[in-house]
Every structure is written in C-alpha cells, then in structure tokens.
Amino acid sequence: MPSINMIAPRRAEKMRLERDMRRLVIVIMAELVFAVGLGGWVCTKLLTTSNRISELNDQLSRLQPVVKQIENYQSATRKLVPKMELLNKAKEQTMSWYNILDRLTQSFPQSTYLTRVSTSAAERGEAATKVNLTGISISQSKIGETMIRLQAIPDLENVELHFTQPASVRDAAALEFEIGAQVKGTEPRKGVKPDASSQS
Helix, strand or coil, X not given: CCCCCCHHHHHHHHHHHHHHHHHHHHHHHHHHXXXXXXXXXXXXXXXXXXXXXXXXXXXXXXXXXXXXXXXXXXXXXXXHHHHHHHHHHXXXXXXXXXXXXXXXXXXXXXXXXXXXXXXXXXXXXXXXXXXXXXXXXXXXXXXXXXXXXHHCCCCEEEEEEEEEXXXXXXXXXXXXXXXEEEECCCCCCCCCCCCCEEXX
C-alpha cells in the first residue's frame, strides 16, 4: 500500500489554529481595554455629577435664608396691597375734590360770593354725592351766570337752583341763593346714612 504523508496537513492545521487563537486573544484584549475605558469614563462622569450636586446643595443651603427673606417680603407686600389700594383711592378722591374746589373758585362772577359748601351722602337709587352751594349775589342774572359756569365743570352734573331769597349785606340789598349738584364718580359710602352731611 502507498504511504500517505499526513504531517504537512496537520502542521498547516496547527498553524491556522494558532493564528485564530492569537486573533481571538487580541480581540478579547481590545474588548477588555474598551470596557475598562468605558467604565473609567462612566465613573468619572458619576464622580463629576456627584461633586456638582454637592456644590448645588451647598449653594441652596446658602441661598435658603435669602429665599426665606424674599418670601417674608412677598407676604408683607400682599398684606400692604389693600392698604395701598385704599390709599390710592383716597388720594384720587382727595384730588377730585381739590379740582372741584379749584374750579368753584373760578365759577363765581364778580359781586357773587360763596358762603357755605355742604355735602350729603347719596340716597338710595342715586349714584353720586350731593353738594349744596350757598352764596350771596347782587342780582338774579349773576346767579344765572353762576349756574352756567357750574354746569361747565366736568365733575358736576344735574346743577339746579334750589332757592333765592332777599338778604342784606352791610345794609345793602342782596340775594341769597342755594345751588345743588351731584359729583360725578362718587358712589354711596357704606355705613353712612342718607341724611348725613358735612359743611364748610
């Protein structure tokens, strides 16, 4: 029988297996290096994030008194809002009356004088405060001129003559009159009776 040489194929097979083994070892080592690098990066990120969280917690701790003080200021501001609204409303009403009185001083013609100003709260069904103007004049025409001027005041409405009657001033003949009007934009005051009045 002819002899078959099996040494060469076995040697080639052995060399091929050794090459495959070396390649496998290289791949495994590369994967291990990659895994170690990835693990190191993750650990670094975790450590950095933890440090950042600690810094933020420290900042929050330092800012907590400031936040509490701001909350106290906001609470105090909310308590002051009704008072500020009341103050602004009172200021507006005061300025409104100031403007009315200022215009009144310019509404009386010569030889016509204002002797009294009285106000009364609005009655039921009325939406404005009443004002009564009592004065002295020398003639009916002057009183009529006064009414025309009062009707031109934008803060007054429903200007009407209540009465005129003879009077004397230092033994001189004159006419006493009373003119009534309503003040625009004044609502009935709560807790004030309809017949309550003030005068000056």
